[in-house]
Amino acid sequence: TAILDQPETIQAASTTNSTEARQSMRFNDLNISDSLKSRLTQAGFITPTPVQAQAIPPALEGADVLATASTGTGKTLSFLVPIIERLEATSAPSTRAKRNPIRALILLPTRELAMQVLEVYWKLVPHAKHDAVLVCGGLSENTQLDQLDRGPRLVVATPGRLEDFLRRREISINAVEMCVLDEVDRMLDMGFLPAIRRIAAAIPRQRQTMCYSATLDANIQEIVRDYVRNPVRIEIGQTSK
Numbered sequence: 566t567a568i569l570d571q572p573e574t575i576q577a578a579s580t581t582n583s584t585e586a587r588q589s590m591r592f593n594d595l596n597i598s599d600s601l602k603s604r605l606t607q608a609g610f611i612t613p614t615p616v617q618a619q620a621i622p623p624a625l626e627g628a629d630v631l632a633t634a635s636t637g638t639g640k641t642l643s644f645l646v647p648i649i650e651r652l653e654a655t656s657a658p659s660t661r662a663k664r665n666p667i668r669a670l671i672l673l674p675t676r677e678l679a680m681q682v683l684e685v686y687w688k689l690v691p692h693a694k695h696d697a698v699l700v701c702g703g704l705s706e707n708t709q710l711d712q713l714d715r716g717p718r719l720v721v722a723t724p725g726r727l728e729d730f731l732r733r734r735e736i737s738i739n740a741v742e743m744c745v746l747d748e749v750d751r752m753l754d755m756g757f758l759p760a761i762r763r764i765a766a767a768i769p770r771q772r773q774t775m776c777y778s779a780t781l782d783a784n785i786q787e788i789v790r791d792y793v794r795n796p797v798r799i800e801i802g803q804t805s806k
């Protein structure tokens with residue numbers, strides 16, 4: 566076909582990355598399902614923020630992401646859009662006999678941040694209450710274990726509680742394909758490095774990893790190097806308000 570005859574043209578178009586192209590980009594221009602486009606529009610998301618515009622296209626193609634971006638730059642959608650698209654594009658219907666495994670894992674430093682991410686997920690995927698579960702301290706373990714029993718595809722967790730469940734074999738993360746480490750600098754400040762190490766060791770190496778940190782000093786770079794492979798690097802300055 567004509568399309569197959571012109572690989573160079575396609576390559577050039579798909580790697581266009583000028584500032585101009587980014588500024589005029591809309592969620593509707595992304596390579597995502599029409600359904601997700603309309604849910605984003607309905608939720609009021611029309612134009613991606615800079616971190617979203619830079620992270621989502623490569624992440625949709627499976628690339629790892631290593632981004633420095635401070636609070637309020639729109640990190641949540643930058644990893645949720647690729648996660649939702651992949652979960653929906655390649656989902657096997659779950660049955661009672663064969664539950665879906667956990668396919669996406671988002672690690673954040675606090676319960677409050679985890680709840681915020683889950684709320685955005687539910688806003689965009691409203692008919693899937695059982696599909697995403699919070700695993701974090703300060704909330705009933707039994708409730709979380711019951712919810713895990715229903716076979717969610719997405720887990721949003723703080724490292725402490727997740728590691729606890731892992732050690733007790735209450736959760737299995739060996740089918741995770743997509744992993745997000747959000748607010749890495751804060752997680753390290755809070756002493757979560759040992760937990761993160763053990764969690765990462767329980768996830769297949771063959772996965773997509775997206776790391777976000779407000780700062781990326783030499784120490785943090787050295788640590789995240791263990792988790793990302795050949796990442797797309799993104800630096801977003803402080804947003805002026």
Ligand code: ADP
Pocket residue numbers: 609610611612613614617634635636637638639640641642
């Ligand atoms: P961060 O995680 O970087 O602190 P959030 O993902 O929480 O940022 O987003 C910050 C705020 O910006 C939220 O209120 C969110 O709804 C809003 N927001 C994010 N992306 C967009 C967008 N593309 N268009 C409009 N508002 C957005």
Ligand code: MG
Pocket residue numbers: 640641678747
């Ligand atoms: Mg955030």
